Amino acid sequence: MVRKLVKLPVIGEDEVLYHYTKLNGIQGIILERCMRATxxxxxxxxxxxxxxxxxIRDVIGKIECPEWKELLTSQVLDTVLEMDRSSYYIVSFSTEPDSITLWAEFGDHTGYNIGFESGSLLKIMDTRQVVSYHGYVIYDRKEQEEMLRELLFERIPAALGISFEAMMSVAVAEPESDMFLKVKKLIQKALGIYALFFKQEEFAAEKEYRIAFKERGNSRILFREKEGFLAPYIAIDLSGGKKKLPIRSITVAPKNHIDLAREGMKEYLRSHGYQVDVELSRIKLRY
Known part of the structure; x- marks a missing residue:
């Protein structure tokens, strides 16, 4: 039921998703046909x-009825952090083809980004392991609040076949009722998903797009070094059917503007059967 409650804006099939990474990341994607979901x-x-x-506190805080406001705050919000959202693994992309923010964060100015045809990539991923959710990361606070208002006041009551007012009246009268326990669980689970796709406005320059996978019983958990600690990840198999990945382009980071970086990547791609444009970042850096 939660999948029907969570509504995320998604990318068009013919649009491009850019994955910023280092050289070994590119090689892993092309040679091993897999991506890491952290x-x-x-x-x-x-x-x-x-x-x-x-x-969500701001959304609930605007409810006029004090009893409803208090009940949702004490019975739902104060227990949300008990929810385990750590069973989701994320592959991050951007819709920005040449971002100085992402070059610095993921490529240390010496990396690359690889542009994928979004629709084909999602189909390949979904062939080997189920894509649980995917969508644009939302940075605008007003849009976030509107999405949560719709969840709380419309989608959840509609899923239960009742109005929000009737739902809350029952909840106040019987806070331990099966109906309200179900409401609590639905709100908590939906918030756990939306949390993966909501960020503060300060991060808006990333223009991030996320693909989320739920950990399953047969998931093999691997570990990679990240800034001095070990980060768990699962390998997302990209070998679903087609011989080649739906790569549209590769861009070389600003600090990597040497002929060997571009030419070496062209040769590498050709050796694996790809005829793909390799471009240089248009960002000019001062040294």
Missing amino acids: KSSFLNDTNEMYYILHV
């Missing part, structure tokens, strides 16, 4: 669950 709680923005709590 455990959500180990991403750079570890306060995402706390952030969404601020957003």
Whole structure:
């Protein structure tokens, strides 16, 4: 039921998703045909669950009925952090083809980005392991609040076949009722998903797009070194059917503007059967 409640804006099939990485990341994608999905709680923005709590508190804070407001705050929000959202693994992309922010963060100015045809990539991923959710990361606070208002006041009551007012009246009268326990669980689970796709406006330059995979019983958890600690990830198999990946382009980072970087990448791609444009970043850096 939660999948029907969570509504995310998604990319068009013919649009391009850019994955910023280092050279060994490019080689792993092309040679091994896999990408790394990092455990959500180990991403750079570890306060995402706390952030969404601020957003939903503002939404609930505008409810006029004090009893409803108090009940939702004490029975739902104060227990949200008990929810385990760490079972989701994320592959991050951007819709920005040449971002100085992402070059610095993921490529250390010496990396690359690889542009994928989004529709084909999602189909390949979904062939080998189920894509749980995917969508644009939302940075605008007003849009975030509107999405949560729709969840709380419309989608959840509609899923239960009842109005929000009737739902809350029952909840106040019987806070331990099966109906309200179900409401609590639906709100908590939906917030756990939205937390993966909500960020503060300060991160808007990233123009991030996320693909989320739920950890399953047969998932093989691997580990990679990240800034001095070990980050869990799962390998996302990209070998689904086609011989070649739907790569549209590769761009070389600003600090990597040497002929050998571009020509070496062209040769590497040709050796694996790809005829793909290799471009240089248009960003000019001062040294």
